[in-house]
Amino acid sequence: MGNILVYLDQNEGVLPKSAKIAITAAGELKGAWSKDKLIGVCLGKGASAAADEALTFGLDEVHFSEDAAYEKYRAVAYACACQSVYASASCDAAVATANTTGKDFFPRLAAKVDAVQASDIIGINSDGSLVRPMYAGDVIAEIELSGDHKFVTLRATAFDAAQPSSASGAKKELGSVDIPAIAGEVVGYELSGGDRPELTDAEVVVSGGRAMQSEENFEKVLFPLADALGAAVGASRAAVDSGYAPNDWQVGQTGKVVAPNLYIAVGISGAIQHLAGMKDSKVIVAINKDPDAPIYEIADYGLVADLYEVVPELTEAIKAAKSAG
Amino acid sequence: MKILVPVKRVPDYEAKIKINSDGSGIVTDGIKWIANPFDEIAVEEALKIREKGDASEVVVVGIGPADAATQLRYGMAMGADSGVLVTYDGEVDSDLAARAIAAVYEKGEYGMIIMGKQSIDSDANQTGQLVAEHLGLPQACFASKVELGEGSVKVTREVDGGLETVEVSTPCVITTDLRLNEPRYASLPGIMKAKKKPMDEIPLGDLGIEPNVRISIRKMSPPPERAAGRKVADVAELVSALQNEAKVL
Numbered sequence: 103m104g105n106i107l108v109y110l111d112q113n114e115g116v117l118p119k120s121a122k123i124a125i126t127a128a129g130e131l132k133g134a135w136s137k138d139k140l141i142g143v144c145l146g147k148g149a150s151a152a153a154d155e156a157l158t159f160g161l162d163e164v165h166f167s168e169d170a171a172y173e174k175y176r177a178v179a180y181a182c183a184c185q186s187v188y189a190s191a192s193c194d195a196a197v198a199t200a201n202t203t204g205k206d207f208f209p210r211l212a213a214k215v216d217a218v219q220a221s222d223i224i225g226i227n228s229d230g231s232l233v234r235p236m237y238a239g240d241v242i243a244e245i246e247l248s249g250d251h252k253f254v255t256l257r258a259t260a261f262d263a264a265q266p267s268s269a270s271g272a273k274k275e276l277g278s279v280d281i282p283a284i285a286g287e288v289v290g291y292e293l294s295g296g297d298r299p300e301l302t303d304a305e306v307v308v309s310g311g312r313a314m315q316s317e318e319n320f321e322k323v324l325f326p327l328a329d330a331l332g333a334a335v336g337a338s339r340a341a342v343d344s345g346y347a348p349n350d351w352q353v354g355q356t357g358k359v360v361a362p363n364l365y366i367a368v369g370i371s372g373a374i375q376h377l378a379g380m381k382d383s384k385v386i387v388a389i390n391k392d393p394d395a396p397i398y399e400i401a402d403y404g405l406v407a408d409l410y411e412v413v414p415e416l417t418e419a420i421k422a423a424k425s426a427g
Numbered sequence: 428m429k430i431l432v433p434v435k436r437v438p439d440y441e442a443k444i445k446i447n448s449d450g451s452g453i454v455t456d457g458i459k460w461i462a463n464p465f466d467e468i469a470v471e472e473a474l475k476i477r478e479k480g481d482a483s484e485v486v487v488v489g490i491g492p493a494d495a496a497t498q499l500r501y502g503m504a505m506g507a508d509s510g511v512l513v514t515y516d517g518e519v520d521s522d523l524a525a526r527a528i529a530a531v532y533e534k535g536e537y538g539m540i541i542m543g544k545q546s547i548d549s550d551a552n553q554t555g556q557l558v559a560e561h562l563g564l565p566q567a568c569f570a571s572k573v574e575l576g577e578g579s580v581k582v583t584r585e586v587d588g589g590l591e592t593v594e595v596s597t598p599c600v601i602t603t604d605l606r607l608n609e610p611r612y613a614s615l616p617g618i619m620k621a622k623k624k625p626m627d628e629i630p631l632g633d634l635g636i637e638p639n640v641r642i643s644i645r646k647m648s649p650p651p652e653r654a655a656g657r658k659v660a661d662v663a664e665l666v667s668a669l670q671n672e673a674k675v676l
């Protein structure tokens with residue numbers, strides 16, 4: 103009976119929701135796979151404080167390193183660090199959230215320890231089988247992993263964040279690890295930033311499609327609606343490809359998966375690849391001038407209209423409703 | 428430098444996928460197969476590098492039954508110089524595909540692998556990273572821009588917060604995101620020429636690989652249906668519904 107490595111994202115000493123989701127799923131896997139301990143790993147600047155926080159979620163051990171090698175995320179460096187913990191802490195399974203970090207380095211780590219990986223899972227059954235979507239969500243597959251080492255990455259919308267419990271685990275500093283030169287260097291960032299909520303954490307998401315026609319229209323028409331709702335802004339692939347919105351706003355099969363309380367799709371037709379990223383939202387509103395647009399097949403409320411007429415009107419009505427309520 | 432580009436056949440992204448009656452797989456009768464769209468982007472990028480004079484040859488590789496050759500021919504019709512089909516009739520998972528690709532890489536003198544970040548059927552997003560580790564090569568995944576240097580390459584990656592640029596040494600593995608380029612169509616002369624381009628067929632066993640698929644699908648089911656909603660007449664009705672029925676405002 104081995105242990106489970108849990109990779110924990112951390113931002114300057116704070117655990118984001120993605121890390122707490124990984125802890126929840128690791129706890130479920132521990133039961134379903136009869137594993138022994140949960141072994142957390144935090145890397146980068148602030149990892150020590152993040153490890154302290156992680157211990158409050160009841161992990162048995164949390165390994166951390168603030169070595170300069172991990173200051174900027176690099177797949178090879180993170181895979182090497184985790185491999186070292188994986189081996190020293192007798193792990194035979196590992197869990198990470200399937201964000202662009204987990205997607206990027208977890209398969210690499212899996213290859214290092216000859217593990218099989220199930221990507222982007224949405225459920226863990228008590229008999230140890232796993233559930234994951236395939237074919238842009240047209241298929242929900244129940245799968246089984248075999249072999250001595252099993253990895254999973256998680257679809258964040260399918261698991262709740264862990265709640266703090268007892269902190270009785272051990273904090274351990276990771277010793278030096280050889281990082282080969284193939285790790286390369288990070289030489290630049292161009293972050294979209296902004297003050298709006300994180301797309302994958304937001305309670306409300308307002309997304310624009312090709313019909314937005316320009317970056318300027320996103321700003322003039324969609325942002326006021328998003329801000330009236332305190333919402334994050336998303337986009338279809340068509341809007342991103344056309345340069346109306348940054349890449350990290352893309353919702354869908356090959357972008358981000360969101361499941362907010364309220365999702366408003368504006369000028370989006372509802373291609374299966376888009377639906378794959380938002381159809382688990384609690385309430386879906388569609389605004390599209392084509393009454394036959396496929397988005398209406400999954401929307402709870404559809405408003406067939408020209409977005410340039412109704413979105414400003416909706417923005418004002420929501421402001422009024424909010425100030426009255 | 429030779430560039431290796433894996434190409435996988437997948438059901439057309441416009442096809443509605445149906446599950447067979449015992450839930451063991453999808454209905455493949457009547458399905459149109461295409462080259463995985465991310466792989467087309469990979470072929471395009473490799474061709475661009477060759478056209479700039481930074482690569483001598485683009486080789487497409489696939490693993491699967493004999494008819495997987497169709498998608499390799501498509502890559503050649505786009506402009507790839509030759510193909511390698513690793514023939515195998517059994518189940519192929521990311522791990523087996525990665526080991527086959529790595530073995531083909533080691534047999535030729537390649538300087539780079541460019542491949543799709545995910546295939547749109549199994550959506551696993553693993554194979555490129557696995558290949559990189561098997562070969563001990565750097566990886567630069569989810570590329571939206573590739574700039575070749577001397578012995579290195581700068582790759583802009585699409586990440587959750589925006590864009591990140593990494594510099595890694597070559598040879599390396601690059602996986603493509605949607606914005607990297609717009610793949611060209613295979614022209615009619617291209618399709619004619621592709622028929623005569625060399626294609627090597629290598630049985631999986633000849634690469635010294637034991638298939639060991641460790642992920643098995645027990646059952647496929649359709650996703651839960653969303654109950655149909657309704658159309659509202661105007662903004663006032665929408666706001667009232669969101670407030671009083673859905674209670675999300």
Ligand SMILES: Cc1cc2nc3c(=O)[nH]c(=O)nc-3n(C[C@H](O)[C@H](O)[C@H](O)COP(=O)(O)OP(=O)(O)OC[C@H]3O[C@@H](n4cnc5c(N)ncnc54)[C@H](O)[C@@H]3O)c2cc1C
Nearest residue numbers: 311312313338339340354355356357369370371376391409
């Ligand atoms: C490999 C692959 C991966 C993909 N991944 C994704 C993904 O992750 N996410 C994603 O979104 N897509 C993805 N796609 C693309 C997807 O197939 C669709 O092409 C895309 O979602 C369409 O975007 P859209 O709805 O904005 O544009 P369109 O389909 O062009 O729809 C625009 C809509 O706007 C409506 N409209 C026009 N003017 C107005 C107006 N004035 N007022 C109101 N409505 C108006 C039209 O009626 C139409 O329905 C992928 C495709 C492939 C092949």
